[in-house]
Amino acid sequence: MSNPTPTALPAEAAADADWWRRAAIYQVYIRSFADGDGDGTGDIAGLRSRLQYLAYLGVDAIWINPWYPSPLADGGYDVSDFRDIHPTFGTLDEAKQLIAEAHELGLRVILDIVPNHVSDQHAWFQQALAAGPGSPERERFIFRDGRGEDGSLPPNDWHAAFGGPTWTRTPDGQWYLHLFAPEQPDLNWDNPEVRAEFESILRFWFDLGVDGFRIDVAHGMVKDPALPDLGLTEFSVLTGEGQQDHPHWDRDGLHDIFRSWRAIADSYPDPRVFVAEAHVRPRRMPEYLRPDQLHTAFNFDFLKCPLDAGALRDVIDRSITSLAAVGAPATWVLSNHDETRHVTRYGRADTGVQALFRDRPIPTDLALGTRRARAAALLMLALPGGAYVYQGEELGLYEVEDIPEELLQDPIWERSGHTLRGRDGCRVPLPWTGDTPPFGFSTSGAAPWLPQPEDWKSYTAEANRADPASMLQLYRAALRLRRTEPGLRGEEFRWLESPQGTLLFERGNGVVCAVNLSDQPVSLPAGHSPLLASGLLDDEGLLPPDTTAWLHRG
Structure with a gap:
């Protein structure tokens, strides 16, 4: 099935073939975004009803986590049919309507594809x-x-x-x-049928007007056919760090697959794009982003980096310079559906990502974490390249770490023998309106599939929208400037000298970003006026700790 005349984007947006090089892309975890049919689970109807909100926010595209038929043994990453929609989320006709309506608003649509494995019910x-x-x-x-x-x-x-x-x-x-759950058998990518099937799946959705795909476990599809022992006592880290010629991560055979995918994407008049979830060593990432392969890849080094000026500078430098060698832009991301929300992480003594799956909460200072999250948002959105916004981070949402054990649904909870709580805390449904759960998430008032904290009444989209100093309004202002300020639209980037514990860099046309991660206020560059700041400057015009400001010369 295909649609020979998918709904086009507005002419101005459609003409921008390089939109992906600087796009702000909003991640929709569809089960938790908005519930349009009143069953307590997010769906396409809910997403369609909130497209105007996303246009109001000012993003360029949406990336939707898997919405295909699935037993949901792993949140939809166990797909039983790649050419249809899970009945809980809607229908294929609704998906077509969503794509058309998003395009009318100038929003591109990126789907998730899961090529490493399928559901055991496939x-x-x-x-x-x-x-x-x-x-x-x-x-x-x-x-x-x-x-x-x-x-x-x-x-x-x-x-x-x-x-x-x-x-x-x-x-x-x-x-x-199965590299993941038993319900997710790995495919054999040495088999021509597997390769042909996924090329057909790409064309199916591209023909319906989808603008691109995020590739799940892009570094894991090819295995050494000898299947040699690893000699490890537990799961090897996702990058295969320290293991030369790893038998199931980051194998050279992947690149022929991605060349064939790129040829398909480039065959469309408005070329389609790919973003890789590839947990690979930094020196290997450019190999995935050569001009004949994938367009972009998630920057997990940036996501996991602690809020330390030196460490961040190293990651930013490495990301920009290594990818520039193959003509690819960097991307930046602070949170996603697999990691602790950064408001919570940044309120801890160790602001980097700790163990992916924790057995108990780590103490956090949410006020400090929120202040730092605002500063990190302006740092991220000032950098050249693409940026990803995980749903709810624009509302300032924190990790929900006290979900009752009987309500936990991540397979990690069961697979670990009820010792690791898993990722449910960052997947709690969004609060939209009102003072009590479900905060407008469900049209019927039904209890959401994961419980929301009572105090999210002050984090709703409605409350954020009414407060000019809110996280939402900060994101809106920053995203608007990314579009309208010429200095932020190109890829120019230059470090400037700054005190220890701070970052200072210049973009085109004299736009400067100043980040203070030290414990003392610092002076701003002379001859510059503020465009936007994550917090108030002090009485002397100094930049306080844990604050970022965008400045313009003159």
Whole structure:
């Protein structure tokens, strides 16, 4: 099925073929964005009803986490059909309407694609189970005989990302590989059928007008066919750091796949784009972003970096210079659906990302975290390249770390034997209006699929919109200047000298960004006037600690 005449963007937006080089993209975790049918779970109807809000915010595009049919064993990242919509979220016709309505507002639409694995309920995997060992159906996946005299030991010693072994045995005695949950069998990307199928899936959605894809686990699709032991006692880090020629992360065979995908994207009159979720060593990232492969990649080094001026400068330098070598722009991101919200992280003694999956909350100062989050937002949005805004960060939302155990839904909770709480705390449904839950999230007032804190009444979009000093208004002002201030539209970037604990850099036309991460107020450059600041300057016009200001010469 395809739509030969997808709804076009407004002429001015459609003519900007390089929009992705500087776009501000808003991440929609669809289960938690807005509930339009009143069942307590976010959906396409809810998203359509809030598109005007996103246009008001001033982003350029939306990225929607998986909305395909799925048993939801891993929040939709276990896909059973890539060409349809999960009934809880809506219908394919509604998806087409959403794309059209977003385009009318000048918003591009990026979907998630999950090429490393499928759901164990996917037709292909069910066919593989039924067909038995040695069948063509099993060649689409990674089935192996076990080790030991009776094959009762797994084929190798790999460990799964969500805990436990990375192999599950089938009733006929063979084992199948899953780098994540058992409900997510890995595909065999050495199989031509797998490659052809995903090329067809890309065309299906591109023909419907989708503007691009975020590629889940882009560094994990290709495996060493020998499946050698890793010799580790637990799951290896996502980058394969310290392991040369890692057997399942960041293998060279990936790049031929992405060349074929890029050719498909470039075949459309308004070229489609890709952003990679690739947890790779910094020196390897440019290889994914060569001109014939992917357009951009998430900058996890920046997301995970502590709020330390020296560390941030190193990450920013490395990101911009390494990617410039292949003509790619950097991207910047502070939070997403897999990490603790940065308002909470920045209120801690250690402001970097700690363990991905924690067993208990770490003490945090939310007032301090909010002040630092405002400063970090202006730092991020002043940098050249693209920026990602995770839903709710523009409202100042914090991590919800006291969800009752019986309501936790992340598979990490079960897979860890109820010792690690997982990622639910950053996925709590958004507060829109009112003083009590569900804060306008659901049209019917139904309880959301994860509970919202009572004190989110002061964080609603409605409350933020009414307060000129709110986080929302800070983001709106910054996003507006990114579009209208010529100095922020290009890719020029130059460091300026500044005191220890601070960052100072210049963009085009004399726009300067000053970030004070020290514990003392600092002077601003002479001859510059403020454009925007994350907090009030002090009585002497100095930049206080944990504050960022944008300045203009003259």
